[in-house]
Amino acid sequence: MVSTNCSSEDSDSFKYTLYGCVFSMVFVLGLIANCVAMYIFICTLKVRNETTTYMINLAISDLLFVFTLPFRIFYFVAKHWPFGDTLCTISVTLFYTNMYGSILFLTCISVDRFLAIVHPFRSKTIRTKKKAKIICLLVWLTVIAGSAPAATFRSTNSAKKDNGTETCFENFSNDTWQTHISKIVIFIETVGFLIPLILNVFCSTMVLKTLKKPVTLSRSKLNKAKVLKMICVHLLIFCFCFVPYNINLVLYSLMRTQALSNCSVITIVRTMYPITLCIAVSNCCFDPIIYYFTSETIQNSIKKKNWSNRRKEFGFSDTFPSENFIQHNLQTLKAKIFDNESTI
Structure with a gap:
């Protein structure tokens, strides 16, 4: 138990209803938006650079996650997982692969923009399509390595033994949290969120400082306006989608490992967890906005x-x-x- 004086019951009607509605909208919008993005990348876009390489991988990550949503939506409506432990593990693994893959690919785009604007000459040998592909491969290996441990323990649990109702990646014991899940949370929060957050803020700050220098005054106001808009959209989507959930996930992990015992805080964390999760899931709908504002080639x-x-x-x-x-x-x-000047 979390605490002897605190209620540990989740509000199923609130949680599952919210999940069902939001995930359904994300499935429709995310599928349409990312299919259109992939069509542009593959069939329409003639000029491809390292930035579009990151975007293509980001779109692939979004589509892989979107394809698993019908199973999750059924689960939230029926409140029962009939698809077995393997499919549950795949579904959850793709969820975290998408979320932290999106964070890392967005970070790659931010670093690439930083190199192109702050170090346009020295970065010419670094910013190549070949190296971008290698970086994308490393990103995939990292997120898979962080998500794969979920397959080492049973993902489905019996919620009600009398009628055989199965849950997917829920109702884990505190022992499971302490021995397995908390370690996964530490890894994904450090590698998949904290470091990318620092890099995004640093790169955006350095780009803004560079644009204010006299050496950049010769650039057109329109060009500067585009870069500023690009940075604002990028940071806004990054912070809106990922910061609330990851902060809440740390608190939720502390609660489940009994390191957090304040009843008021526990109530807030339990209430905010499904809300922040839904916001995080919506990132696959917002990523195409990043594609448009980040790449002038796509706009053209x-x-x-x-x-x-x-x-x-x-x-x-x-x-x-x-x-x-x-x-x-x-x-x-x-x-x-x-x-x-390098292409952004």
């Missing part, structure tokens, strides 16, 4: 496609020699001016 691809469709609607041809000539000269001029 979408705008070009929309402009092409509009010209077809009004009966214009797809090619205008004079327009292409002007665009070519403008792009050439821009390339000469920003020749020393």
Whole structure:
């Protein structure tokens, strides 16, 4: 028990109803948004760099998680897991793989932007597609290593022995928390959240300081405005989705290992846990926003496609020699001016 004076019962009606509604919306929106993103990455996007490599892996991570949501939604509605221990373990493993994979891939994008703006010359040999692929592989290995230990102990438990109702990754004993789950929490919170949070804040701060230096005054205001908007959107989504859940997870772990015994705090932690979990799950719906604001290449691809469709609607041809000539000269001029700047 958590405490002899504190109620340890969760409000199932509140928790499962919330999970069912939010996970259903996330499934629909996340599936559509990430399928569209993958279509753009694979079929529409002609220019790919190290940033888009991170984005593609992030979208793959989101889709893997989205595909497991129908099983979770059924579980939340029926309050029973009939799919067995293996599928429960896979579902939970993909959940944490997605969450901390998203955190690490977003951190990779933040570090890549930091190198491109703060160290544009020295980072030319570092920021390559080949090295980006190697980093992505290391990220996958890290999140899998952090999530895999969940498979070492039974993920399903009998909630009611009289009718055989099974729960998935719930109702673990305090001993299980102390011997297994708490150790997993320590690893994923350190490697998957704390270090990436520090890197994101540091990189964003350094980029903002660099933009204020006189050497960057020659850059257009529009370019600076885009970078500022990029940083704001990135940090906002990162902090909104991941900070509340990970802070609450630490407190929840302390509660389950009996290191936290204050009844008022325990009540708040138990109430906030499903809320922060739902916010964290919504990250796969917000990631496509990161794609748009982070990559100018994607913006241009979408705008070009929309402009092409509009010209077809009004009966214009797809090619205008004079327009292409002007665009070519403008792009050439821009390339000469920003020749020393790396693509973000």
